[in-house]
Amino acid sequence: MKALRFTVAIMAIMVALAPAQENGVAAGGKWMRYQAEEKMTGQQRVKFALPADNYLDNSDRRPEVTLFCVGGKLKLADFRPNFRMAGPNRASFWGRPQMRVTVRVDNYHTNRNWNWVNGDFLAMDEDTARQLIGANIFKVQFITKDDPQIAEFSPAGLDLGQVRKACGLKPEKP
Numbered sequence: 001m002k003a004l005r006f007t008v009a010i011m012a013i014m015v016a017l018a019p020a021q022e023n024g025v026a027a028g029g030k031w032m033r034y035q036a037e038e039k040m041t042g043q044q045r046v047k048f049a050l051p052a053d054n055y056l057d058n059s060d061r062r063p064e065v066t067l068f069c070v071g072g073k074l075k076l077a078d079f080r081p082n083f084r085m086a087g088p089n090r091a092s093f094w095g096r097p098q099m100r101v102t103v104r105v106d107n108y109h110t111n112r113n114w115n116w117v118n119g120d121f122l123a124m125d126e127d128t129a130r131q132l133i134g135a136n137i138f139k140v141q142f143i144t145k146d147d148p149q150i151a152e153f154s155p156a157g158l159d160l161g162q163v164r165k166a167c168g169l170k171p172e173k174p
Helices: 002-021 126-133 160-167
Strands: 032-037 044-051 064-070 073-080 097-105 108-117 121-124 138-143 148-153
Touching (some): 064 126, 073 126, 121 126
Antiparallel strands (some): 138 148
């Protein structure tokens, strides 16, 4: 039993350290790009990550937005608050749990319903991802157990050619 716990603990540490071993390169502005090749298919997997400008109340990690692309197409755009979110507050048409958030892209405000994924992150819609990559200001207000929180991002400066090649995305105005 002790050996099993030790093995599980070692595996958890290895998984936690795996992202730190990725070699990220600057992708313009405050963005970082991480790239790997899928071993079986040879497809390129690219991740673009943007840390928030601010820390949330009582948190030691910044929120982050991430674009995951495989084979030249966007597979997932997500918002990771790195903070305990409240539970989902609505269901999608298909019954998936969602959280209603308020998004600011430059001077445009809108409410979005993003899929709530195990309390860890919110999956953004592709339209928001397109608006994000061309914006100067990007803010997300989401719900926590106590109060709403606002994550503030400065996405300007991203090399849009890299994003177009890796994800097939072009910026879009709101």
